Each structure stands twice: as structure tokens, then as C-alpha cells.
Amino acid sequence: xxxxIDKGTAIFYLQKMMEIxxxxxxxxxxxxxxxxxxxSHLYAGEEAVAVGAMAALRPDDFITSTHxxxxxxxxxxxxxxxxxxxxxxxxxxxxKGKGGSLHLADVSxxxxxxxxxxxxGLAMAAGAGLSIKLRxxxxxxxxxxxxxxxxxxxxxxxxxxxxxxRLPVIYIVENNLYGMSVSVKRASAVTDLAKKAVPxxxxxxxxxxxxxxxxxxxxxxxVKNARxxxxxxxxxxxxxxxxxxxxxxxxxxxxxxxxxxxxxxxPIKLFSAKCVKEGLLSQKDVEELDKFVENEIExxxxxxxxxxxxxxxxxxxxxxx
Amino acid sequence: xREIAYWQAINEALAEEMTKDPSVFIMGEDVAIYGxxxxxxxxxxxxxGDERVRDTAIxxxxxxxxxxxxxxxxxxxxxxxxxxxxxxxxMDQLNNQIAxxxxxxxxxxxxxxxxxxxxxxGRTLGAHHSQSLEAWFTHIPGIKVVMPSTPYDAKGLLKAAxxxxxxxxxxxxxxxxxxxxxxxxxxxVLPIGxxxxxxxxxxxxLVSWSLTLLHCLKAAEELEKEGISVEVIDLRTxxxxxxxxxxxxxxKTHRLVIAHEAWKTGGFxxxxxxxxxxxxxxxxxxxxxxxxxxxxxxxxxxxxERLAIPNKETIKKAVKELLA
Numbered sequence: 001x002x003x004x005i006d007k008g009t010a011i012f013y014l015q016k017m018m019e020i021x022x023x024x025x026x027x028x029x030x031x032x033x034x035x036x037x038x039x040s041h042l043y044a045g046e047e048a049v050a051v052g053a054m055a056a057l058r059p060d061d062f063i064t065s066t067h068x069x070x071x072x073x074x075x076x077x078x079x080x081x082x083x084x085x086x087x088x089x090x091x092x093x094x095x096k097g098k099g100g101s102l103h104l105a106d107v108s109x110x111x112x113x114x115x116x117x118x119x120x121g122l123a124m125a126a127g128a129g130l131s132i133k134l135r136x137x138x139x140x141x142x143x144x145x146x147x148x149x150x151x152x153x154x155x156x157x158x159x160x161x162x163x164x165x166r167l168p169v170i171y172i173v174e175n176n177l178y179g180m181s182v183s184v185k186r187a188s189a190v191t192d193l194a195k196k197a198v199p200x201x202x203x204x205x206x207x208x209x210x211x212x213x214x215x216x217x218x219x220x221x222x223v224k225n226a227r228x229x230x231x232x233x234x235x236x237x238x239x240x241x242x243x244x245x246x247x248x249x250x251x252x253x254x255x256x257x258x259x260x261x262x263x264x265x266x267p268i269k270l271f272s273a274k275c276v277k278e279g280l281l282s283q284k285d286v287e288e289l290d291k292f293v294e295n296e297i298e299x300x301x302x303x304x305x306x307x308x309x310x311x312x313x314x315x316x317x318x319x320x321x
Numbered sequence: 322x323r324e325i326a327y328w329q330a331i332n333e334a335l336a337e338e339m340t341k342d343p344s345v346f347i348m349g350e351d352v353a354i355y356g357x358x359x360x361x362x363x364x365x366x367x368x369x370g371d372e373r374v375r376d377t378a379i380x381x382x383x384x385x386x387x388x389x390x391x392x393x394x395x396x397x398x399x400x401x402x403x404x405x406x407x408x409x410x411x412m413d414q415l416n417n418q419i420a421x422x423x424x425x426x427x428x429x430x431x432x433x434x435x436x437x438x439x440x441x442x443g444r445t446l447g448a449h450h451s452q453s454l455e456a457w458f459t460h461i462p463g464i465k466v467v468m469p470s471t472p473y474d475a476k477g478l479l480k481a482a483x484x485x486x487x488x489x490x491x492x493x494x495x496x497x498x499x500x501x502x503x504x505x506x507x508x509x510v511l512p513i514g515x516x517x518x519x520x521x522x523x524x525x526x527l528v529s530w531s532l533t534l535l536h537c538l539k540a541a542e543e544l545e546k547e548g549i550s551v552e553v554i555d556l557r558t559x560x561x562x563x564x565x566x567x568x569x570x571x572x573k574t575h576r577l578v579i580a581h582e583a584w585k586t587g588g589f590x591x592x593x594x595x596x597x598x599x600x601x602x603x604x605x606x607x608x609x610x611x612x613x614x615x616x617x618x619x620x621x622x623x624x625x626e627r628l629a630i631p632n633k634e635t636i637k638k639a640v641k642e643l644l645a
Contacts, residue, residue: 127386127388128391135395158383
């Protein structure tokens with residue numbers, strides 16, 4: 001194991017990853033049954049990135065999330081009931097049913113929101129970093145983005161600002177190989193995405209996004225630097241989404257072989273096998289945890305389904321402070 | 322009362338609010354050492370230092386978007402976009418992030434952000450430095466739009482804007498910076514969302530804002546000598562719109578002319594006219610008339626530039642036609 005962790009920590013990481021996986025599988029199920037309406041970009045397969053990165057944070061640190069943001073919200077401490085209810089557009093949701101899947105946010109946990117615009121969190125993250133610098137705290141901001149967002153203009157504007165001002169922002173690039181259907185090879189002039197940090201004077205490293213401890217170690221090192229005023233950095237996490245871009249995606253742009261390859265690198269299986277092999281957890285511990293999470297997700301789903309929609313009077317509330 | 326210039330009134334508002342509240346800071350292109358393209362922030366860098374008066378790269382999306390990030394994490398940024406024409410680059414930040422974030426989050430965040438910018442024609446700067454784009458912003462729910470015409474309003478409204486917990490687009494006019502007017506030395510703040518009747522009258526209502534408002538006042542003065550009594554309303558804030566003040570005036574005068582420098586098609590005058598018809602149709606004795614910018618990119622040639630925007634004469638003509 002790349003770092004030594006205790007049993008409680010192992011259970012925590014595994015639980016969070018299982019929560020994300022089962023949450024996403026459940027939403028796919030709800031979409032198929034038309035209980036969930038609208039779109040949803042699911043995070044299944046990428047769990048180790050959110051959980052590993054968030055393991056390096058304090059509760060008062062900020063994150064900006066992505067177009068595929070359920071995993072970040074769960075890993076940053078969002079409540080499963082409220083997140084599930086939000087995705088169903090219910091009054092009990094974390095955004096009172098006004099945000100939905102693409103706008104999952106929970107400012108009370110430091111999550112400044114998923115985003116319907118690819119790269120929409122980039123400039124906001126720079127501002128959160130600037131705010132930390134001006135308020136002279138030791139917080140950091142993690143800016144999650146996908147490979148697709150690295151081709152947006154605002155990516156370059158924001159990294160230039162953060163690099164110039166040495167702001168405490170760490171970019172977590174989730175390279176899942178495709179921006180919707182277009183592969184990194186066909187969309188980006190460089191396929192080694194860590195190179196995109198170089199012009200902005202920040203260090204970058206690429207790690208396996210399937211290895212929760214590798215992600216945590218890389219992020220933790222940069223977070224420590226950022227808290228010490230040493231500025232920004234980037235961690236590129238190679239990962240894969242199991243589902244298509246959204247529910248209507250037939251996945252014709254990728255091969256069965258590729259999907260099989262990545263299924264074998266499953267972050268939850270890899271981590272639980274490691275924990276069992278090293279005697280940190282028993283197979284029974286893993287199975288019990290899986291069952292526990294299943295119950296949590298069932299409860300969250302029941303809560304969400306039984307919750308009311310927002311009242312009609314909510315249409316015009318919350319526009320201004 | 323002392324008289325100071327419009328730029329100076331804005332400068333004073335910034336300095337006073339920065340002194341009062343350490344969470345207020347300024348960033349934008351050339352705002353620090355240079356003091357702003359129109360010198361509005363002159364002296365502030367020397368007074369408040371590098372951290373609170375920040376020169377940025379030429380990156381409008383990052384400037385505006387970072388303003389949002391700072392605003393929702395404990396600061397009160399005042400960001401400057403040098404020309405309103407450059408807002409195109411930052412429109413995703415404004416429309417999709419800033420205007421919507423509070424609503425999308427179910428009211429669980431506040432956005433105390435001011436975007437200061439400047440617009441308008443008059444310096445023969447051509448199509449990319451002369452526009453009046455306020456209708457872009459008034460179309461978006463979730464932001465307030467302020468466009469003062471006098472130094473007094475400019476100062477009081479900017480101070481209010483900085484203290485607001487909502488995003489505000491505050492648009493100055495390049496031809497107003499050196500205009501002077503009375504501004505008290507004692508502190509005051511003006512309410513956002515409240516129009517000001519700049520001149521009372523009984524025959525016709527003239528609604529305008531920003532530089533065109535000054536043309537309206539001159540037109541009204543001359544028309545007065547010809548026996549036409551014009552009421553001139555300065556909107557000061559376009560969003561939220563103080564429709565009650567306009568309707569109240571129309572109920573008295575029964576005639577309405579709206580003048581603005583922005584393009585006529587899809588311009589804010591159309592919105593005002595529609596609301597007046599909804600709320601005061603029976604009080605109108607004539608169709609609502611609009612005196613607006615020509616629907617063309619702003620030409621360079623000074624004669625064409627003059628033709629492209631309203632002036633005292635075109636406003637007078639519209640008033641007379643409506644009364645004929």
C-alpha cells in the first residue's frame with residue numbers, strides 16, 4: 001500500500017467510493033424507470049478520484065465541481081438524502097429542487113457547485129483562491145475539471161491568473177479519455193494533459209485515477225504546498241466512466257475491449273482487494289460495508305421519492321438576497 | 322455645494338467603501354498603476370496597495386468569473402471591464418454563473434459583486450469601443466443594472482451597489498466622465514431600483530438614462546421656452562425597473578417618449594413601452610415613441626457616429642411629433 005492507513009480510514013474511503021457507485025447505479029435505474037427525469041452524467045468508475053482528492057482536504061476547503069459532479073458532492077460531505085432529492089427536483093434537495101444533477105451544490109460543505117457549462121467552475125475557482133489569499137487563511141481550493149474543459153478558453157485565462165498570482169488552487173483533471181464522444185487524441189493538441197500546466201508555471205503530476213491512495217498522496221503533497229503559500233499545481237487522474245456521457249449515449253466511439261480493460265481497473269475492487277490482502281479488512285468487512293451502503297442508498301431513494309416537489313410559490317424566490 | 326466630475330464621484334465612492342470595509346477590493350485591466358483606461362481608479366493603488374487594487378491580465382472571463390468566486394467566499398469584489406464591448410468574452414460568467422448561482426443553489430449563497438464597466442459612443446472609437454449593451458444584461462434575471470447620468474447619482478448608487486449582496490452591472494458612459502455636478506462632502510447612499518424625476522412637467526414624459534438623459538434635459542429646457550412642459554425621468558437603474566414612477570408620470574402627461582443610445586431593435590425602450598401599455602394603456606393619448614441608436618455597428622466617421630445616436634434635436638423632434 002502506497003501509504004499506511006488504519007482500518008477506520010480504509011473503511012471511510014471504501015464507504016465513500018461505494019456510496020458514489022451505488023448512488024450512480026441507482027440513478028441509472030431511476031432514469032430507466034422514468035422516476036428520475038432529465039439528464040444525468042454519472043460518475044461510476046471515477047470514484048477514487050473524488051474520494052482520494054477530498055481525503056487531502058479540510059472541511060473548510062473549497063471545491064468547484066464539474067459536468068459530472070455527483071461523486072464530488074458525496075465525497076465532499078454532502079448528505080445522500082439531500083443529493084438524491086435534488087436530482088429528483090424535490091423541495092428537500094440541497095438546492096431546494098432548483099439546481100438538479102448539473103447544479104448539485106452544497107456551499108455549507110465548501111462545494112461551490114457542479115456546472116452545466118463545461119469548464120464553468122474554472123474562473124470561480126480562481127476567485128475562491130484569490131479570496132483565500134486576500135483573507136489570509138490556509139484554505140485551498142480544488143478545481144475539478146474533465147479533459148474536455150482543458151480545451152476551453154476560460155481554462156487558459158484562469159490558470160494564467162492563478163499561476164501569475166500564485167493562488168492556492170489545485171486542479172484535479174479527470175481524464176476519462178472522452179469529452180462526450182470525442183477522444184482526447186482528437187480534441188487536444190497535447191494528449192499528456194499535465195503539459196497544460198507548464199505554461200502557467202505550476203507543477204503537475206499524472207496518477208492512476210483508479211487508485212484512491214495514489215490520488216490522495218499526490219493531492220495531499222500539493223495541498224500542503226498551497227497551504228504554505230507555495231502556489232498552485234495540477235494532478236491529472238487517468239480514469240474512465242462506466243456509463244456513457246449521459247443516458248442517451250450508445251457509446252459507439254469506444255470499444256468493448258477498452259471498456260473491459262477499465263472494468264478490470266475498478267477502483268473499488270482494487271482498493272478492497274488491497275485492504276483484504278494486507279489484512280486491514282476482512283472479506284466480511286467489505287461485504288458488510290457494501291450492504292450498509294446499499295441500505296443508505298435505499299433510504300436516500302425512499303426519502304427522495306417520498307419528498308414533495310417545491311411549492312409553486314418557490315418559482316420567484318431565491319433570485320436575490 | 323462643491324462640484325466634482327463624474328469620474329471623481331466614482332473614485333470617491335470606491336475609496337470610501339474600501340476604507341470602510343476591508344473585504345472590498347478592485348481588479349481589472351490597467352486599474353492599478355495606470356489608474357484605469359478612463360482614470361477612474363487613479364490614486365487607489367497608491368492608497369490601498371497591490372493586494373486590494375489588482376492589475377489583471379487581459380482576460381475578461383477570468384476577471385468576471387474570479388469576481389464571482391471571491392464574492393461567494395467572503396469578499397466584496399468590484400471588478401472593472403474596461404469597455405462594455407468586452408463583456409462578450411465574459412458573458413458566460415455573467416449569464417450562466419453569476420446571475421443564476423443563487424437561484425440554482427436554492428438561495429444558499431450571496432453574490433456581493435459589482436461589475437463596473439463603461440460604454441457609449443462619442444469618441445469616434447468605432448464598433449468595438451462605442452456600444453450600449455444594457456439590454457443584454459436587463460434580459461437576464463438575477464442581476465441588477467445601474468446606469469447613472471450625474472456625479473451625484475454615480476457616487477450614491479455605486480456605494481449602494483458595493484454594499485448589496487447581489488450582482489450588479491454598473492455602466493458608466495465615456496462622455497460623462499468629465500461632466501461636473503454637485504456632490505455633498507458628507508456621506509450618502511442612493512437606493513438601487515428607484516428612478517429620479519430630474520425635471521417636472523405636465524405635457525409629455527421623457528424617459529432616459531446615462532448620457533442621453535442629459536440630452537433630454539437640454540431638449541426639455543428648450544421646449545419649455547416653446548411652451549411645451551416636459552417631465553424628464555432618469556431611470557438610473559434599469560433592473561429592477563421603477564415602472565411605477567413612469568406609469569405615474571404617464572397618467573399625468575398621457576404621452577411618452579423613451580430615448581437611449583443603444584440599438585432600437587430589442588432595446589430597453591421596447592420593454593418600457595410594453596410595460597406601459599400593460600399598465601397604463603388607457604392613459605395614453607398617443608403611441609409610445611422611441612428615439613434610439615441606429616441599428617448598425619458604430620461607424621468611425623464622426624458625422625456617421627453622430628447620426629447613429631440620439632441627440633437634443635432628434636429628441637425635440639420626437640416630442641413635437643407626438644404632440645402634433
